[in-house]
Amino acid sequence: MLMTIANLVALITNSVLFGTVIMLGCCGEILTEKSGNLNLGVPGVMYLGGIASLAGCYAYESGCAAKGTTPAGYLCVIIALVCGFAAAALGGLLYSFITVTLRANQNVTGLALTIFGAGTANFFGGLIMQKSGGVGTINLSATAQAFRAQIPFLPKNWGVVSEVLFSYGAMVYAAVILAVAMSLFLSKTRAGLNLRAVGESPATADAAGIRVGRCKYLSTCVGAGICGLGGVFYIMYYIKGMWANDGYIEALGWLAVALVIFTGWRPVNAIWGSYLFGVCYWVYTCMPEAVSRFLASTLGLTQITYTQNLYKMLPYIATILVLIIGSIRQKKENQAPQSLGLSYFREER
Amino acid sequence: MDNPVAVRMTGVTKAFGSVVANRDVCLEIRRGEVLSLLGENGSGKTTLMNMLSGIYFPDAGEITVNGTPVTIRSPKDAFALGIGMIHQHFKLVDVFTAAENVMLGVRGKDRSVRETAERIKEICAKYGFEVDPRQKVYDMSVSQKQTLEIVKVLYRGADVLILDEPTAVLTPQETQKLFAVIRNMKADGKAVVIITHKLNEVMEISDRVAILRRGEHIATVSTCDTSPAQLTEMMVGQKVSLNIHRAEPANVRPALRVEGLSVVREDGVRVLTDVSFTANAGEILGIAGISGCGQKELLESVAGLQKTEKGSIIYYPEGDETGTELVGKQPGEIRRLGISLSFVPEDRLGMGLVGSMGMTGNMMLKNYGDSRSFFLENRKPRELAQRIKDELEVSAEGLSTPVRRLSGGNVQKVLVGREIASSPSVLMTAYAVRGLDINTSYTIYNLLNKQKERGAAVIYVGEDLDVLLELSDRILVLCGGRVNGIVDARSATKEEVGALMTNLEENGEEEKE
DSSP: OOOOHHHHHHHHHHHHHHHHHHHHHHHHHHHHHHTTOOOTTHHHHHHHHHHHHHHHHHHHHHHHHHHTOOOOHHHHHHHHHHHHHHHHHHHHHHHHIIIIISOOOHHHHHHHHHHHHHHHHHHHHHHHHHHHTSTTOOOOHHHHHHHHOBOTTSOOOSTHHHHHHHOSBHHHHHHHHHHHHHHHHHHHSHHHHHHHHHHHOHHHHHHTTOOHHHHHHHHHHHHHHHHHHHHHHIIIIISOSOOOOSSHHHHHHHHHHHHHHHTTSOHHHHHHHHHHHHHHHHGGGGSOHHHHHHHHHHHTOSOGGGGHHHHHTHHHHHHHHHHHHHHHHTOGGGSOOTTTTOOOOTTOO | OOOOEEEEEEEEEEEETTEEEEEEEEEEEETTEEEEEEEOTTSSHHHHHHHHTTSSOOSEEEEEETTEEEOOOSHHHHHHTTEEEEOSSOOOOTTSBHHHHHHTTOOSSOOSHHHHHHHHHHHHHHHTOOOOTTSBGGGOOHHHHHHHHHHHHHHTTOSEEEEESTTTTOOHHHHHHHHHHHHHHHHTTOEEEEEEOOHHHHHHHOSEEEEEETTEEEEEEEGGGOOHHHHHHHHHSSOOOOOOOOOOOOSOEEEEEEEEEEEEOTTSOEEEEEEEEEEEETEEEEEEOSTTSSHHHHHHHHHTOSOOSEEEEEEOOTTOSSOEEOTTOOHHHHHHTTEEEEEOOTTSSTTTOOTTSOHHHHHHHHHGGGOOOSSOOOHHHHHHHHHHHHHTTOOOSOTTSOGGGSOHHHHHHHHHHHHHHTOOSEEEEESTTTTOOHHHHHHHHHHHHHHHHHTOEEEEEOSOHHHHHHHOSEEEEEETTEEEEEEETTTOOHHHHHHHHHOOOGGGTTOOO
């Protein structure tokens, strides 16, 4: 397979969609981590967001079908977003309660949340599937269509440029705007400054009169909600309103966590970082066959397709490289918040 | 004529578990006045003030501000009442600039960082501070950070300022600068409280002194009506002899010879230049110097923790004239030769102790490798821990209480006690009594003296010149990483040592690297 323009365009558009999922996850997690909460439950809350939006839209669409009316696109989108955000935020609330109020270990709680989210989602996914008549029968076409609707006033006749830049649904652009907005929020606003202080040094923030607990709760819940939107985007846009319990969301969730480190805790870097991760992940689709064949034969693989997984490791390798470079440069601004992963208790000494 | 009362505490009590930190304390803080809160370590000074700043909540008692009873539930409440505290451990965010730290948590005052910076400059001009609003905190020196803390509190409009042991980390010059600022604030009508256990500072800066002992308020006196001796008596409860027992050195022989030692730190800064001296067994060698003059690096070089550039460190065990070269040896090997280092860093826990482990566990850290058994030997460390707890009167709930939950002074007793317990042939201690109360300090001096009489070579890096002169046999004075003189502690005067600390001799002056 030769690298053609069409191939390249497909790679880029694929990467952008793939990237949007992890960009949302990454932005949410950055918001959470800036408060000092290391929520490793990103895959879990993405699952929760995904399944809740699926459930909501399934109820709406099948309700419409029973009445014989056509589902309204905008309602589908609103239901999906609200359900997804709310369910994921609830996951964040659970996490906050356990780590902030009960002061349990954050890593363990996060990992448990991932398992919990995956389990809950797959259970209800199965339930909905059963209701709709078996495996592969869920098809929320109205919602998927609404999500994938292109933005009308963007030029469609600029050839390759249009395809690469303007062929996506509104949520792709919304994610970019969100990342920029979050960067501005963190660096330019007073609330953002207070939030960063909580993550760096909760005792300082506390002494300055910032309500540390409330701040952690709020940023963790909103952050989880945004991660959940990543799950919604995956279900409704990426796989077009279906349900598959193939563990793909979990892989995306971990990539989002890796991306947080990759970006140096700066949401604006998540924009190009997520697309880059997408390119890394999908690059095998337009690798010249010779390269893959060479790789396969060097490693003694019988099938060329086996090399795909090697390419899919690239994002993680990039993350490790960023970590190493970061620790060599020792620039304090691009490091993790100082109190990341630590519970705060005022009267402890 | 008395100044108006800003804050009055009546019958305030606070307990942590079974330990009572403050019992029925009554205190008045007045405007336009500096009040010293004097007491030994663990006498509850900081706890008492933390109840004003909203960190702790009192179990009983009443607090009134300007005559109105108040409830201070959080630091926010404290700020609303105009009470600001500068903690011993600075509450600053490292990656923020000065201005960002100052505006943190403040609502509806100045909108932008730029306006905040303007206000900071005004405050600086008014009281005589020097702060660059755009400087990042991680680039600041300790004294700059402290200044920033004070500016932060003033920016929030505090008129009651509490400073927790503000001079503990400052050089004498920086202390004088701080005192000048405190006087300016006093003249401006602010109420200032300084928590301290340094008597000379109490006498110098304060108008009144409140003395706490074991969590109880003993008395509040006017500074002009009292004397250091009287304050000491109130502070410790009984008259303490100010004489440190010093035995004549016996069986003196060289135990450690350092020759031409030079050290360049990892960041390229030269910290020691051509240092030579001999430490004798049966003698205490004091090391004096302004902090940061290479004391830490010198001790660490001997202990094998610091890479040296050139020079040799030769250790002479008893009856061995040729000696052993220590440079290039692993810290573990050096320790097994009988050379022990107890360095008390500024944050006490940083080196030597594991905060989340109990006393027993921390005792074990030093010698867990000595046993060949697969299982840990618990009995001996526990006995040792118990002995240290009893002898040095460490107030801890139990031997397994994590040491980070102990107060600073107690943490230090554990650390120093452990080092001394290993009966080393060369014992190095740095700042062994830093932040310790008088009684415990004397316990430590006696322990060091016992080691000396036992025939160990003791190297004592200290801050207090009076103690150095009374405790040591000889004093080595470091200045800018060089040996600026070795004097006989019995005949030298304080002024003499002080001069050596601050001025390099003619020949070594201002050498550029």
